[in-house]
Amino acid sequence: MKKNSAFQQLKTLMRLNSKLYARRERGARTDWVSSIFGLVITGLVLSAIMIFFSILVIDFEGVGAEYELLVFTLFVVLSMQIIWATVSCIKVFFSPTENNLLVKYPISGQVLFFSKFLKVFLRELVFGLAVMLPLLNVYGILLGFDLWFFILIPFVSILLSLFCFLVGALLSFPLVFLKSFLSNKFILTLIIFVAVSGIVFFGYMQVINEVFNITNTINLNVNSAIMDAIVQISAFVYPAILLSNMLFVQSFVASLFILLGIITALVSAVYLLQWRFYKRMLEKNAGSDQVYIGRATANIQRRTMWALIRREFINMFRNTGSLFQFFAFIIITPLVTYLTVESSTDIVTQNIGVFAISAIAFFIISVFCVIINSFAASAISREGDGFYLLKIYPLDYKKIVMSKVLFTIICMIPSIIVAVSVLAVFGLLSILEVFPVIIALAFLSVFQICVSIDIDLRSPKFADENGLVPSDRNTTLSISLGLAVCMILGVLSIIGAIYLDLILMFGIIIVITGGLAALGAFLLFRKLQGKFERVG
Amino acid sequence: MEVLKVENLNKSYTGGRSWQNKDISITLNEGEIVGFLGMNGMGKTTLLKSITGIHSFDEGTVAVCGYDLLQQPLLAKAEIGFVPDNHSTFEKLTGREFVNFSADVYGVPTDIRQARIAEYLNIFKLEHAFDRQIKSYSHGMKQKIAIMASFIHSPKLWVLDEPLVGLDVGSQREVLTILLSAKENGSSVFFSSHNLDIVERICDRAFVIHDGVLIKEYNIRKFKEKSKISLEEEFVKITEVANEEK
Numbered sequence: 001m002k003k004n005s006a007f008q009q010l011k012t013l014m015r016l017n018s019k020l021y022a023r024r025e026r027g028a029r030t031d032w033v034s035s036i037f038g039l040v041i042t043g044l045v046l047s048a049i050m051i052f053f054s055i056l057v058i059d060f061e062g063v064g065a066e067y068e069l070l071v072f073t074l075f076v077v078l079s080m081q082i083i084w085a086t087v088s089c090i091k092v093f094f095s096p097t098e099n100n101l102l103v104k105y106p107i108s109g110q111v112l113f114f115s116k117f118l119k120v121f122l123r124e125l126v127f128g129l130a131v132m133l134p135l136l137n138v139y140g141i142l143l144g145f146d147l148w149f150f151i152l153i154p155f156v157s158i159l160l161s162l163f164c165f166l167v168g169a170l171l172s173f174p175l176v177f178l179k180s181f182l183s184n185k186f187i188l189t190l191i192i193f194v195a196v197s198g199i200v201f202f203g204y205m206q207v208i209n210e211v212f213n214i215t216n217t218i219n220l221n222v223n224s225a226i227m228d229a230i231v232q233i234s235a236f237v238y239p240a241i242l243l244s245n246m247l248f249v250q251s252f253v254a255s256l257f258i259l260l261g262i263i264t265a266l267v268s269a270v271y272l273l274q275w276r277f278y279k280r281m282l283e284k285n286a287g288s289d290q291v292y293i294g295r296a297t298a299n300i301q302r303r304t305m306w307a308l309i310r311r312e313f314i315n316m317f318r319n320t321g322s323l324f325q326f327f328a329f330i331i332i333t334p335l336v337t338y339l340t341v342e343s344s345t346d347i348v349t350q351n352i353g354v355f356a357i358s359a360i361a362f363f364i365i366s367v368f369c370v371i372i373n374s375f376a377a378s379a380i381s382r383e384g385d386g387f388y389l390l391k392i393y394p395l396d397y398k399k400i401v402m403s404k405v406l407f408t409i410i411c412m413i414p415s416i417i418v419a420v421s422v423l424a425v426f427g428l429l430s431i432l433e434v435f436p437v438i439i440a441l442a443f444l445s446v447f448q449i450c451v452s453i454d455i456d457l458r459s460p461k462f463a464d465e466n467g468l469v470p471s472d473r474n475t476t477l478s479i480s481l482g483l484a485v486c487m488i489l490g491v492l493s494i495i496g497a498i499y500l501d502l503i504l505m506f507g508i509i510i511v512i513t514g515g516l517a518a519l520g521a522f523l524l525f526r527k528l529q530g531k532f533e534r535v536g
Numbered sequence: 537m538e539v540l541k542v543e544n545l546n547k548s549y550t551g552g553r554s555w556q557n558k559d560i561s562i563t564l565n566e567g568e569i570v571g572f573l574g575m576n577g578m579g580k581t582t583l584l585k586s587i588t589g590i591h592s593f594d595e596g597t598v599a600v601c602g603y604d605l606l607q608q609p610l611l612a613k614a615e616i617g618f619v620p621d622n623h624s625t626f627e628k629l630t631g632r633e634f635v636n637f638s639a640d641v642y643g644v645p646t647d648i649r650q651a652r653i654a655e656y657l658n659i660f661k662l663e664h665a666f667d668r669q670i671k672s673y674s675h676g677m678k679q680k681i682a683i684m685a686s687f688i689h690s691p692k693l694w695v696l697d698e699p700l701v702g703l704d705v706g707s708q709r710e711v712l713t714i715l716l717s718a719k720e721n722g723s724s725v726f727f728s729s730h731n732l733d734i735v736e737r738i739c740d741r742a743f744v745i746h747d748g749v750l751i752k753e754y755n756i757r758k759f760k761e762k763s764k765i766s767l768e769e770e771f772v773k774i775t776e777v778a779n780e781e782k
Contacts, residue, residue: 184669292669294630299639299653300646307640311626311633318628318669385624391590392620392686393641394613533592 044134066143067248073135074240078164081128085168086175088120093169094176094281113274121165128161129154136247148249156243159259163239166266173273176281179320184292186317193328198335205339292318304395308403309410315382316407322382326375330411333372334419337365341428358433359497362440362509363490365419369445370482372412377452377478379404380535384463387535397532401453401524408449409442416441436506443513444485450520452478457524457531485516538599539615539693539724540564540587545596547579547586556582557593558748564693564724569715571735571742571756572728573771579748580728581621584697587726588618601692614642617686621697621728623678627671631662631681634670635688642689649688656684659710675702683714694718696727700734712738732768736760744771746778 093116136153139145182189239262245255302310316322341361348360380387390400420437423429429437456474463469489509496505540563547557556579564570574580586593589605589612598605603612626634639649657663660680665673670681679699687694694715700708715725716738729735735742736756744752752774754767763770 291672292630294633294667294669296667297632299632299636299650301644301649302636302640304641304643307637311629311637314633315626315628385622386626388590388620389624389626392588392613392616392618393638394610395641396610 040130066145067244070139070247071237071240071244073139074160074243075237077131077135078160078240081124081131081161081164082167082171084127085120085124085165086171087168088123089165089168089172090176090179092116092120093172093278110275113278117169120169121162124165124168125158125161128164129157132157132160149247152247152249156246159246159263160243163259163263163266166263166270169270170266170273173277173281180290183320184290186292186323189320190323190327190331193324194331197324197328198332201332201336202339205343209343305399305403305406308395308400309407312403312407315386319382322375326372326411329368329372330415333365333368333415334422337361337368337419338422338426338428340364341423342426345428356494356497358429358437358502359490359493359505361420361423361429361433362437362493363486365416365437365441366444366486366489367483368419369412369416369441370448370479370486372415373408373445373448374452374475374478374482376404376408376449377456377474378463378469378472379408379453380456380460381469381474382463387460387462397529398525401457401528401532404453405446405449405524409446412445412449413442416445433502433506436503436510440506440509440513443510443517444489446517447485447513447520448478448482450517450524451481454520454524454531457528457535460535489513537566537601538563539566539568539601540726541597541599542583542587543597545583545586545593545598547582547591547593549582555748557586557745560596560745560748560750562743562750564726566692566724567719567722568740569719569725569738570727571739572726572745573730573732573735573742574728574745575775578745580745581697582748583745584618584620584695584726584728588616588695589613590618614689615692616695617689617691617693618695619679619682619686619697619699621701623675623682625670625678625682625685628669630669631666631673631684634681635685638685639688644689652688652690653684656688656714659713660684660707661710676704676707679703680707680710683711687714687718690718690721690723692723694723694725694727696725698728698730700729700731708734732766732771736767742767744774746775751778 093113133153136157137150140149140153182192239259242255242259245251246259316326341357341364344360344364345357348356383390417438420429420434420441424431424434452474455477459474461469461474489512492512493505493509496508500508542560542562545557545560546555548555560583572580572584585591587598587600587605589609598612600612601615603615605612626637629637635653636649644652657666660683662677662680662684665677670678673681679702683696683699696715699711703711712734715727718725739756742754742756743750744754754770756767759767759770765773
């Protein structure tokens with residue numbers, strides 16, 4: 001009787017999970033279609049990368065690096081999937097809104113946990129298969145592996161997904177405490193985000209540089225020190241090496257048993273954690289934000305525009321998502337643009353000429369600006385119920401929109417100035433090039449910020465009570481448009497650098513970007529009243 | 537002086553197929569407290585949103601202290617303070633930041649706002665939470681901070697949509713104290729409520745809306761003198777009649 005009732009509860013919760021997902025938005029079908037489309041695109045992109053590396057392996061005939069490449073590929077996929085699983089587990093296991101309701105029902109912690117456990121695992125499995133099947137099949141076909149390799153791909157993919165999910169579930173318990181601890185410490189969170197992003201990007205650039213070095217090494221052969229190092233390192237990349245062994249049918253049984261042993265240990269650890277802590281954590285509201293207590297400042301009068309910009313800043317600064325995607329990116333932009341420009345200098349100098357470095361620098365910084373400026377595409381959506389409040393105040397709609405434009409510009413411009421100045425200090429740009437690059441980037445930012453806010457004003461998706469904007473369609477649109485403009489301007493500036501005088505080239509770029517900025521402002525402020533009144 | 541004058545207001549969400557407010561005309565004089573009664577979904581919130589400029593209306597005029605809401609929206613809105621039913625606030629701000637933001641937008645000078653904040657904090661007993669982020673507030677605290685922010689500029693017209701819902705007895709008394717002191721200071725208060733005892737106790741007049749149409753207006757003092765039944769019993773009776781006529 002008891003077993004049956006627990007099973008019934010589990011079924012009900014699983015049904016609820018599927019309905020919550022399906023009804024999250026009006027266009028539920030569109031959600032599914034876009035998710036599947038996203039997975040297919042991810043699979044295709046990864047396959048394309050795999051084709052590139054496979055050709056590399058084929059090119060170095062006799063090197064015999066197929067096994068090592070597979071180990072490293074599986075390691076990358078494992079790392080990505082563990083991050084994804086951890087984020088999903090934190091969201092699903094510890095969602096305060098849902099749990100506050102569910103915890104009131106006579107449902108045991110085990111049943112509640114298991115329903116969520118299945119939900120995340122099924123998603124993880126779909127993601128894993130969508131990535132692994134095309135990736136490994138492409139690799140196997142290109143390198144002509146035997147039938148066993150292809151037969152074992154689904155089995156290995158399922159094991160990989162299970163492993164990643166269990167690690168994610170395990171990590172979610174301590175991380176949810178960390179998240180809660182940091183939830184009211186915004187400056188500390190920003191410092192951590194900046195440090196971690198800086199280190200990750202620095203490491204990434206080192207890897208990219210090494211890859212270029214390897215591909216440029218003409219005398220690469222079986223005995224090369226690099227290949228020896230790769231082989232040695234790959235022997236320690238667990239558990240990717242176990243999965244590779246299985247696919248290559250090398251020490252198959254031993255690898256399978258070790259992997260199953262690890263998975264059993266992980267299952268036991270997850271079971272113990274949930275049995276000991278889960279329900280208690282939900283009852284104590286684990287994962288919900290700590291109370292933020294501000295300073296008792298004086299109640300003094302400020303100008304309306306300054307008050308609006310200040311409110312914009314506070315709203316953004318007290319949101320973990322924008323702390324990372326907006327403020328942390330703004331701070332690390334000078335570092336990442338310096339590393340990227342510095343890394344590409346040799347290639348640019350060899351293939352185009354030293355005169356094209358400023359054009360490349362302009363292009364690279366503009367790409368980073370596009371990513372940061374795209375945050376303006378949620379300027380209206382992230383207001384949530386607050387937008388309704390803004391309409392009550394005796395505020396001119398132009399002033400409200402202008403405050404959003406100004407806020408993003410005020411944050412962006414210093415980052416652009418520092419990024420360009422760093423390049424000048426390290427000799428990658430001349431003093432003559434500094435001002436035109438800053439002006440062109442500032443104009444380009446104004447264009448994208450205005451267009452992004454206009455997009456959001458036309459179809460906002462208001463943030464929920466947790467400050468999360470339910471759809472990132474507007475941001476995607478903003479990034480796509482920004483990148484397209486960057487590509488065109490980048491190509492134009494490189495062509496200009498080759499065929500025209502540098503001053504003339506930047507003159508043309510400034511005229512074009514200035515025109516774009518004016519166009520952006522025109523699009524945003526045209527019929528603004530109508531657009532503003534329709535919202536909400 | 538007429539603080540609010542609504543004439544022949546019509547509002548539809550369906551392009552005229554069904555009316556939320558039909559031919560509504562209301563006038564509020566200086567120093568009056570007026571209750572706005574009606575069952576759920578009868579058009580109370582729609583009218584309050586129309587007269588505070590949150591959404592547009594199809595026909596009619598709204599004037600606040602002589603300023604036409606459509607022609608001079610900023611001047612009209614500067615005379616209004618509105619507390620919506622969902623106690624909307626900027627949740628990421630602290631109470632102090634929210635109230636000061638409102639005061640900045642309404643252009644309240646430093647010395648006046650400091651005095652008003654001190655007065656409100658004293659009445660609402662919110663000192664301990666004033667520097668806490670609003671998202672950690674309880675329902676009642678949010679309602680109180682919304683009232684502080686909405687009326688920090690001492691508007692001529694106070695509009696409140698069900699301000700007493702979810703408040704404990706003590707908090708209800710605090711809100712009523714604020715409304716009565718607004719009246720004493722010459723402001724007018726227009727609020728919707730389902731609590732007819734309170735409407736009977738503090739209001740000068742009351743309107744009843746049913747199916748988007750104003751069906752009755754009461755002078756509360758005269759009603760209390762003449763009627764042998766309570767306002768609640770009277771309200772039930774007239775809405776039943778209106779339903780039967782429908």
